[in-house]
Amino acid sequence: MTDITALSEEQILEKLLGGNEIVFEQVFNKYHSSMQSVAYAIAGPIIADEVVQEAWVSALKALPKFEGRSSLKSWLIRIVANEAKTRRRKENRSVSLEAIQDSWSTDPRFSENSQWKNPSSQWHGDTPEELLSAEELKNCIEKSMLKLPENQLAALRLRDSGGLSMDELCNILEVSSSNVRVLLHRARDKVLKVIDHFQITGEC
Amino acid sequence: MLPNCKQMAELASKNLDTPLTGMAWLKRKIHMLMCKHCSRYSDQIKLSSKTVSTLDLDLPINEDVKKNVEKTYQELHCRKDVSQ
Structure with missing residues (x-):
């Protein structure tokens, strides 16, 4: 076959x-x-x-x-x-930008003067394959992605999974390039936090 | 002035999509040479992005959609040449 x-x-x-x-x-x-x-x-x-x-x-x-x-x-x-x-x-449905105004401004990982207070840990693995050898982590990331605000999930899928250009993202999501960058950063940062938490605790 | 760590975190992601150039590139580079946390974060945001690209979300496949699409494929690309 x-x-x-x-x-x-x-x-x-x-x-x-x-x-x-x-x-x-x-x-x-x-x-x-x-x-x-x-x-x-x-x-x-x-x-x-x-x-x-x-x-x-x-x-x-x-x-x-x-x-x-x-x-x-x-x-x-x-x-x-x-x-x-x-x-x-x-359907008169617009991509909401509300979720951009998330907790980034008060992120507890940073001090008041915007220096690292709780930086991420050293990870055991330098490639997606090494990280995802833990099946549980794969499930954790997938679950966390489904919890992302729709606009962040869309940006992440279009860019990191689909490989579309930044101009295409702006066009499809109908937002400015600076907003696309914010959406992508917030989404990737959330995935990073999930991986980091798993690396430290072995749990989701 | 060099960017602070929080700005560096945002630049780490931005740099994946639109690589920094000139003074912006240099300032980020200098900060990373002095700050292992930002250097690590930069590597990790890149790895997170790569990891996402390998994952497919576990959304259930609607069997009706699958059947309809398969039918369309057959109609468009599997037609037998009746003249032969």
């Missing part, structure tokens, strides 16, 4: 265009979750499934035109993000 992990993107594309259903199912299973989380974060949980389905249909129609200028994953994320943005507008 064909295993897409052993294929290049070019080979995967060739098989997809050739009507290989086994390869398509693997591609679906591999990328659907990432697409779903982008739709979930941008358009909201109620219409997320609908948005992802529409995005898949658009992607399948456009597949013969895919030129491989970005990765297949980035391409799919871009399609679902734009679909989600369109739907969000139709």
Whole structure:
């Protein structure tokens, strides 16, 4: 049986265009979750499934035109993000920036003069693979990501998972570049805190 | 003036997306040479970002969506050439 992990993107594309259903199912299973989380974060949980389905249909129609200028994953994320943005507008749902005004200004890790008071610990592992060898940590991070404010989750998924450019993030989320930077920092910092806590305590 | 540690934390993330240049780069570099906490935080925010990129959220797959998408794939890309 064909295993897409052993294929290049070019080979995967060739098989997809050739009507290989086994390869398509693997591609679906591999990328659907990432697409779903982008739709979930941008358009909201109620219409997320609908948005992802529409995005898949658009992607399948456009597949013969895919030129491989970005990765297949980035391409799919871009399609679902734009679909989600369109739907969000139709539903009159805007990306809230309220959550930017979070506890950063009173973060207890810093002293009053903004120096480190409680810096992060030394971690056991320098790569994602080393960190995630603890299955529990993987679950902790996933849970913490689902608790992020929607706008932070969207920024994190689009940028760190989808590899979209900062300009694309501004366009999709309809916020300024400085706000995108704040969203990304707050989201990454929360993930960092989860990892740090796990490194110290061995618990979520 | 050099950035303080809190500003350095924000710069660590900013630098991942838009690498700092010129004086901003130099000031950050000098601060990191003097402050092991900021140097560590910078490495860790980069590692956190990389780790996130490898993770998929465990959202349940809607089986109806999967079926509909598979059907669309079959219709668009698996049609048999009836002329043969």
